[in-house]
Amino acid sequence: MISRMSSLMRKEFLQFFRDKMLVMLILYTFAEPVLCGVSLFIAVKNMPLAIIDGDRTVASRQLVDKLSRSEHFDVVRSMDSVAATRPLLQRGDVQIALVIPAGYESALDGGKSTPVQLIVDGSTGNTAQQAIGYAQLHIAKLSRNIELARFGMTAADLTRLPVVESRLNVLYDPDLRFTNFVMLSMVAFAAPVLGILLGAVAIVREKEKGTLEQLMVTPINAAELITAKLLPMAVVKMVGLAIGIAIAVWGFGVPVRGSLLLYFAVSTLIFIVGMGIGVAIGTIANTMQQSLLLAFFVIFPMSFLSGMMSPVENMPTVLQWLSLLSPFRYYLTITLDIFLKGVGMAVIYPQVLSLTALGAGILGISLFRFRKSMV
Numbered sequence: 001m002i003s004r005m006s007s008l009m010r011k012e013f014l015q016f017f018r019d020k021m022l023v024m025l026i027l028y029t030f031a032e033p034v035l036c037g038v039s040l041f042i043a044v045k046n047m048p049l050a051i052i053d054g055d056r057t058v059a060s061r062q063l064v065d066k067l068s069r070s071e072h073f074d075v076v077r078s079m080d081s082v083a084a085t086r087p088l089l090q091r092g093d094v095q096i097a098l099v100i101p102a103g104y105e106s107a108l109d110g111g112k113s114t115p116v117q118l119i120v121d122g123s124t125g126n127t128a129q130q131a132i133g134y135a136q137l138h139i140a141k142l143s144r145n146i147e148l149a150r151f152g153m154t155a156a157d158l159t160r161l162p163v164v165e166s167r168l169n170v171l172y173d174p175d176l177r178f179t180n181f182v183m184l185s186m187v188a189f190a191a192p193v194l195g196i197l198l199g200a201v202a203i204v205r206e207k208e209k210g211t212l213e214q215l216m217v218t219p220i221n222a223a224e225l226i227t228a229k230l231l232p233m234a235v236v237k238m239v240g241l242a243i244g245i246a247i248a249v250w251g252f253g254v255p256v257r258g259s260l261l262l263y264f265a266v267s268t269l270i271f272i273v274g275m276g277i278g279v280a281i282g283t284i285a286n287t288m289q290q291s292l293l294l295a296f297f298v299i300f301p302m303s304f305l306s307g308m309m310s311p312v313e314n315m316p317t318v319l320q321w322l323s324l325l326s327p328f329r330y331y332l333t334i335t336l337d338i339f340l341k342g343v344g345m346a347v348i349y350p351q352v353l354s355l356t357a358l359g360a361g362i363l364g365i366s367l368f369r370f371r372k373s374m375v
Helices: 002-018 020-040 058-068 083-091 104-109 125-150 155-160 178-209 212-216 222-252 260-284 288-304 317-325 327-341 345-374
Strands: 047-053 073-079 096-100 117-120
Touching (some): 047 058, 047 083, 058 073, 058 096, 058 104, 058 125, 073 083, 096 125, 117 125, 178 288, 260 327, 327 345
């Protein structure tokens, strides 16, 4: 058996590495999501802002300057009416507009409150919420300064008043860098996805070449064939994973607080799970097109249920239960815990056990279906 397996693996390694384009694509697959993850940064900066200043006084200019001096907004237009801003909002030239009514300064001088209006493009919900939050923050700061001046006080006087202070102690990511989550989640996403795609392709390619029938008459069983076929891919994927991690750590400053050895050990597990799903897809599909479509049919629900797009706790109860079937969920948690929290197996063992149980079940189903296809 050992001699049979070594010969089969040697043949698969030679055949696999002859396809240099496939090897390069595997390596690039880990680098590309990390690099493209830069585009997923959701921090609002330099958002195009239009001003409708109906007052045109010193007080209104102070409010405009307050927003324009911040890094979040870039005043690109000054309009005469609200109606004139609607075409700009429709074309996306402007994403937020500030309307200052006439009589703004006189109302403040008279000790009265005066409203200002924010018109926001809500087609991109998350960006709109951030823009509103930043705008309201800057307006609130200016309003506080006006209130203090009205009572003859300064900001320093507030330190002598009894107030409730909220002191934050942010663990694991004190600077709240969204970069860390994006880079790590992209790597965690690429690992199982590539396993699914390559596992499916490995089986379907034999079908399309007509060589699956030849394998059926060889003195090997399904487990030996699957192991020999997937091992070369796993070796290259580990190299690709190392490249992705290196880009995230050295290129974007993602911290490594835990054991990389533990992380790569767990990553072999997610590779096996992903390739097991791919093999199951390969036994169903008859062509490469079918395998790719079926693979994406599996990948997208798993990724949406992983907590990468939205926290699992925010999902409906039914989806939270379904997320337990997503290996992405466990692997993403493991990745974040090892890199950001620096924890070890004593903490992540529930996720590792869940991933192992899923992998055993998926591989069992895959081997059963593959044996049936070889009969």
